[in-house]
Amino acid sequence: MSIAAKANALWEYANPRKFLATSERVMPFFWITSIACIVVGLIWGFFFTPDDYKQGSTVKIIYLHVPAALMAINCWLMMLATSLVWLVRRHHVSALAARAAAPIGIVMTLIALATGAIWGQPMWGTWWAWDPRLTSFLILFLFYLGYVALWEAIEDPDTAADLTSVLCLVGSVFALLSRYAVNFWNQGLHQGASVMRAAAVTGADTEEKVSNIYFYPLLLCMIGFVLLFIALVLYRTGTEIRARRIKALLARERVNG
Amino acid sequence: MIALLLRDLKLALRAGGGFGLGLAFFLIVTVLVPFSVGPQSSLLSTIAPGILWLGALLACLLSLDRLLALDWEDGSLDLLATAPLPLESVVTIKALAHWLTTGLPLVLAAPFLGVLLNLPVPGFSWLVISLLIGTPAMSVIGTFGAALTVGLKRGGLLLSLLVLPLYVPTLIFGAEVARRGAMGMETQTPLLMLAGITAATIALLPFASAAVLRINLR
Amino acid sequence: MTLTVTDLAITRGGIPVLEGLSFTLPAGKALILRGPNGIGKTTLLRTLAGLQPPLQGRIEGAEDQIAYASHSDGLKPTLTVVENLNFWASVFGTQGIQPALDAFALNDLADRHAGNLSAGQKRRLGLARMLVTGRPIWMLDEPTVSLDQNAVKMFADAVRTHLGQGGSALIATHIDLGLDGEVLDVGPNKAKPKPIDDFDGGFL
Numbered sequence: 035m036s037i038a039a040k041a042n043a044l045w046e047y048a049n050p051r052k053f054l055a056t057s058e059r060v061m062p063f064f065w066i067t068s069i070a071c072i073v074v075g076l077i078w079g080f081f082f083t084p085d086d087y088k089q090g091s092t093v094k095i096i097y098l099h100v101p102a103a104l105m106a107i108n109c110w111l112m113m114l115a116t117s118l119v120w121l122v123r124r125h126h127v128s129a130l131a132a133r134a135a136a137p138i139g140i141v142m143t144l145i146a147l148a149t150g151a152i153w154g155q156p157m158w159g160t161w162w163a164w165d166p167r168l169t170s171f172l173i174l175f176l177f178y179l180g181y182v183a184l185w186e187a188i189e190d191p192d193t194a195a196d197l198t199s200v201l202c203l204v205g206s207v208f209a210l211l212s213r214y215a216v217n218f219w220n221q222g223l224h225q226g227a228s229v230m231r232a233a234a235v236t237g238a239d240t241e242e243k244v245s246n247i248y249f250y251p252l253l254l255c256m257i258g259f260v261l262l263f264i265a266l267v268l269y270r271t272g273t274e275i276r277a278r279r280i281k282a283l284l285a286r287e288r289v290n291g
Numbered sequence: 292m293i294a295l296l297l298r299d300l301k302l303a304l305r306a307g308g309g310f311g312l313g314l315a316f317f318l319i320v321t322v323l324v325p326f327s328v329g330p331q332s333s334l335l336s337t338i339a340p341g342i343l344w345l346g347a348l349l350a351c352l353l354s355l356d357r358l359l360a361l362d363w364e365d366g367s368l369d370l371l372a373t374a375p376l377p378l379e380s381v382v383t384i385k386a387l388a389h390w391l392t393t394g395l396p397l398v399l400a401a402p403f404l405g406v407l408l409n410l411p412v413p414g415f416s417w418l419v420i421s422l423l424i425g426t427p428a429m430s431v432i433g434t435f436g437a438a439l440t441v442g443l444k445r446g447g448l449l450l451s452l453l454v455l456p457l458y459v460p461t462l463i464f465g466a467e468v469a470r471r472g473a474m475g476m477e478t479q480t481p482l483l484m485l486a487g488i489t490a491a492t493i494a495l496l497p498f499a500s501a502a503v504l505r506i507n508l509r
Numbered sequence: 510m511t512l513t514v515t516d517l518a519i520t521r522g523g524i525p526v527l528e529g530l531s532f533t534l535p536a537g538k539a540l541i542l543r544g545p546n547g548i549g550k551t552t553l554l555r556t557l558a559g560l561q562p563p564l565q566g567r568i569e570g571a572e573d574q575i576a577y578a579s580h581s582d583g584l585k586p587t588l589t590v591v592e593n594l595n596f597w598a599s600v601f602g603t604q605g606i607q608p609a610l611d612a613f614a615l616n617d618l619a620d621r622h623a624g625n626l627s628a629g630q631k632r633r634l635g636l637a638r639m640l641v642t643g644r645p646i647w648m649l650d651e652p653t654v655s656l657d658q659n660a661v662k663m664f665a666d667a668v669r670t671h672l673g674q675g676g677s678a679l680i681a682t683h684i685d686l687g688l689d690g691e692v693l694d695v696g697p698n699k700a701k702p703k704p705i706d707d708f709d710g711g712f713l
Contacts, residue, residue, distance in 0.1 A: 294599035305587035366581035
């Protein structure tokens, strides 16, 4: 099969029926593997890794905090991608997937903020500080809220899909701008994103990096969260498709009275 | 295009209120601040730049829901959309009219309110400069928000929810210019960033606003 | 300037409302749009005016030729009659609002604020606005609402003059205007519901 033909085959999943059939087939795999990864990762991380010499056992909240933060950002990126697909190719499933993902993104952002606060209290002596990373997540949270509110406020589904897609595009640019603005405004307490560096320099174990002992269970949790996110998005998109169909049937009944 | 601008200005003047409402709100917010934080002049002079920026931002926000809603309700937008004028120019003109009737008066009023908040003397010029550069961005971003919510019955609150996060970068850099200026620090970096944001939003955002308005007119 | 519509299908809120619509509107003619409430007359006019895309079919000769008047008048109550008309004249790049003032007997009201006009006078001003745009094809949605008999006659005369000058008009109305033109009943073009099982094309 040529590359172009393969690409065309991919678009077939934009058909609601095909999407439902396929997603129902693959969903059990995502549910099981994600729960397995998270359970194993958390048990490994909570009970079979030593306490940090400086942070004590509080460090272990990292197994929830980092994967949630990762998914909070990736969820928005996924919404951006599906919004673009909707604007360019006008596949309804794509728009509905963006709609389905937003509440998951809100929850992930809230988990990241809450676990961060719980971690920050013993470490920095405060639940909240206007640190750039914390502030950026708060702003991301506001963007999610606005996005969901706009979806809810508009009755016509195609109009809602169009408007939220444009908002997602414009919002992405402004979210990025806010990130830089906030960095400039306050150079903060939060350590840099330490996971990727640890992955790149495996074996090196300095203060700022996550050491190997913590890294492998953390990686497992991150993979688990990604899989969980995919399962949730598939599940919620299926629900949105069915809700849309019911709405369309009702509207048709009204029109044809 | 000029006809549209002149009409909007005329309407703002004759409606009696659209003009003054934002200013009155700005005044009240500023006057209420000392009541809530206490009258110590040292504290007031520290927070004055930020309070004045926030007050201007809120006053600007307050007037956004009327920006396109009136033309929407009476069908003017339908006819404007079919006119030879591109919708991109229509929203740009609308934003300009909004700035002239809301943003500019706020800029001019800000120094007087600065006196009430004990703004340090070097801060006055920087406050005016930062507002002068920053308020156009607020009008343009606000027009985008107004275009998004124009078809909604009670879009006012949603409009605020959508626009406020978009205002964050402008507010940060604008207030930073005013704050640094008041403390006699160098202001070049935030000033350049603020000007950059304003220039970019004026250049790019009208396309998004027009696209969104077209969708809403369907 | 002939407007040609071929096999047009239109949607409202994502639901097809009219389909298989074909007609021509030659210069100098009027077309009276008839059909029960809610069938999609307003949607049809908005689609032809280019405010929303059609589901399928072709519309030729419409671009930059149409002046569309919705139910509302697009008037500013705080501007005078002349100011309102002058504004639309300059937006559409036309000169002279005097013919419009004459056609709708607005000369006496020229300096009154639009907000102080009676409902019928407002409606006349709203139609004068059509004349001011200089566009040959008028799309009028229930233009005679709140007009008395005298004003309806005045309106019909104005449309007739417009037709006489080579313009054309597509008018959705329930009353007889006595114009030279055909009646287009869109009732038979009501979109037929697709079978419930046809889920693949979208959501219906």
